[in-house]
Amino acid sequence: MKSVKNRYAVLFGFIALYLILSFLVRAALLIWAFPQSGMTAADIFPVFAKGFIYDAGVSLFFTIAYALYLLVLPQRLNNTLFNRIFTYTGFFLALMIVMFSFFAEFTFWGEYSGRFDFIAVDYLIYTYEVISNINQSYPLPWLIGGVVAGTVLLTWLMSRNGNFRRSFRSNMPFGRRLATFLVLLGLLLAHAFFISNTWAEKSKNRYAQELSKAGIYSFISAYLNNELAYDKYYLLEDENTAFTQVRQLLQQPDARYLENGKSIFRSITDTAIPVKPNVIMVTIESFSADFMARFGNKENITPVLDSIAREGVLFTNMYATGTRTVRGMEALTLAVPPTPGQSIVRRKNNENLFSAGSIFRKQGYEATFFYGGDGYFDNMNKFFGNNGYDITDRLRSRLVDDQIATRRTHIPDSAVQFENAWGVCDEDIYNAAIKSADEKYAAGKQFYDFIMTTSNHRPFTYPSGKIDIPSGSSREGAVKYTDYAIGQFLQKIRTKPWFANTVIIFVADHCASSAGKNEIEVSKYHIPCILYNVPGAAPQEISAMCSQIDLYPTLLGMLHWSYNSNFYGQNVLAPGYQPRAMVSTYQKLAYLEPGKLVILSPQQKAQCFSWNQDKNDLQPIATDNTLLQHGLATYQTAYALFKNGGMRK
Known part of the structure; x- marks a missing residue:
């Protein structure tokens, strides 16, 4: 110098x-x-x-x-x-x-x-x-x-x-x-x-x-580079060929396509008598499968979830599509693969899309999104509100205009026992959902609720005196409190007159972390999913590899519903189901089949790997053309449908 x-x-x-x-x-x-x-x-x-x-x-x-x-x-x-x-x-x-x-x-x-x-x-x-x-x-x-x-x-x-x-x-x-x-x-x-x-x-x-x-x-x-145009940066197949391929991948015995060409719109027909329970989906913040004893954890921090996993229907091989809450919301509402850049929840022109909510509303249900923080965050209120869901959130930022098309209710201060930066504690958001369910039941209405929890998020704080790990001390404490709150929730609703006819879903939005030595660390996308209190369903484990996007097609199959679908998700229990999952970062899109995956990257790159699930080991292999075609067809057509309005069926 x-x-x-x-x-x-x-x-x-x-x-x-x-x-x-x-x-x-x-x-x-x-x-x-x-x-x-x-x-x-x-x-x-x-x-x-x-x-x-x-x-x-x-x-x-x-x-x-x-x-x-x-x-x-x-x-x-x-x-x-x-x-x-x-x-x-x-x-x-x-x-x-x-x-x-x-x-x-x-x-x-x-x-x-x-x-x-x-x-x-x-x-x-x-x-x-x-x-x-x-x-x-x-x-x-x-x-x-x-x-x-x-x-x-x-x-x-x-x-x-x-x-x-x-x-x-x-x-x-x-x-x-x-x-x-x-x-x-x-x-x-x-x-x-x-x-x-x-x-x-x-x-x-x-x-x-x-x-x-x-x-x-x-x-x-x-x-x-906040959003990436798939057709500009990624390897492409002829579009007609891609749609032909994806229609073959989505074909199941109970499905019949309603349109030709560049569409996946189809009717799902079930000849059995349908069952129509209420449905409450609890989407758990940052909850990896390996937090549970069922998946090898030795710390006894999820006794409630482990217990209901034995009593319900447990997906043991389900994978999240991404690493952010909004990506999980996208998968669980729209049942579509992740496309590069932001989640559809965050994008423009994401209103009036075909969703799980639209299926339930067509059957006379009221759909509500519950969030313990301010739903303007990550564009959640606008997405859910403009796709037919009522909104219940904290509404701390009263001046925010979410431009939503449906009803919005705020959680009052009197109903909050604990709150941190991200919102009210899990017990409080469950209480808001219980209050809403009581009101709808009294009015003779069926309900479909999407609850998004927040307690299992840094700073990992929660009400004191609930569990034996001090608030704010560790992720393990937040996980244990999350599990405790689920136990309190179930204890309360089991006394309700509507409980016997209500399915409760527990599923993670994504894992607690996604980092690892590999470009796509597949094990860090493994999430738990439990269907609890499904009418007529005996306890079982579903071991087939699947994705978040398969949750509702599988549940609706178990309930014997007939409906029209624009989902990429499939009924995992249907005859001939071919196991696969989609996992992603913002730029890298991976298509996973048992023992192998292909990663699609910008600059028209694609690389195939063998995957040893037990060791979580990826090794490069020569291009598997069939696997590559499956990945290209899935991601390319999903991008094309959203871009061209084809998800608005």
Whole structure:
């Protein structure tokens, strides 16, 4: 740094400081992740080499405006009080942003084992929930104080090093300033045109991919690429061929297609006498199958769920379609595969879609969505409200206009015993649903309810005195409280006159984490699903591989309903069912069949793997053309139907 003796001394000092700090952050994350990453020593150099390129791009992005300022600043103003205040203030603020981003990267990595992505972009939008969550999860005053103190210290060290003095006292000719600026601008433009986040994703190890990236760069990349056009970025089949293929995949003995060509609209016919119970679906936040003793957990944190799993119908081999709540909602309401980018819940033009709610409403049921927080978050109220569901949520943000087409009820303060950043505790949301069910039963109405819980989410807080693990101490505590609340819910509704004719579904929206050494860590999509109190159904386990999207086709088959369907989901118990599941990240779409899967990625990439379920081991294999055709047909047609309005049957 001392060798730089020109007007750009502060700028070059900032770049050097950023590169050093980013190197240290990357090294710390590598040490943190290495034991479970599956990386080898050969992976380390590419991580730091690529990381340096990304970091250089970020440092140029931060400094290019200041470089332009230094270019046009007249020499007579270079050593003035104005320039000193401007330079010190700008340096301090930019460095504080960098320091805060590095702190945020550690918290984000702890939650998701990755650099910033679409989730971070979402969290920037929903400031109340996120700031409250951070405040309840971490000692925020100390952390902010630490960021400010660190920024002050580094600014002082830079000043002590003489960078500011050399910049203010320099007498650099305009020609040299122009040449310096043009070099910096050229490097930035070259970086923008030739480097993208996909470069980091060439590694076969997911941890290596994420460690190569830079947090700020990944955040901007995610913001600019929030939605992905399947027909632009992914491998394509002839569209007619794709629809022919998917119609063959969805064909079951009781199904008859109602339209030809580019449609999956079909009638499902059952000749047995239909049973029409009320249905309450409890969608459990972040609930992995391996929390339950049935799937190997030894901590006894789900005694209630393990008990009802033995009494009901348990899917032992079901997989979530994604890693976010809205992705689970999409699968459980629309029964469609995930398409790249945001969940349909978050997209425009997502109203009046064919859904589980529309099937129940056609049979005379009232459909209601229950959420313990503010349903404006993640566009939930607008999605459910404009697809025929009534809304019951906390309604803390009274000024928010969700533009919903149905009734909305708020959970009053008097009905709340505990609340955190994400909403009321699970017991409170269950009480709201019980109250609604009582009212509908008294009015002679049948009901279909979608309950979304929130307690099993960081900061993992819940009412004290309920379980033997202190509130806010661990994920295990939140899981145990979640299970406890389910027990209280069942205890209350078993006394209700409507209980005997009510099916209760317990299913996860997604797993607690999705990170692993593989691009798609299949085991981290394994979720529990229990159908409880199904009329005439003996306790059983369904071991066939299936997806969240198969839940309602299977339940309606058990109830012997005849209905029209636009679902990609299938009745898992139907003769000839072919096991498969769809799992995804925001960009990678995987189609899973027993023992193998194919991953579709941007830039028209597709790669096939063998999958050892017992060891959760993926190994690349030669292209399996049949598997690839199944994956392409499923994802391509789902994207086409949503884009062209074909999901609005």
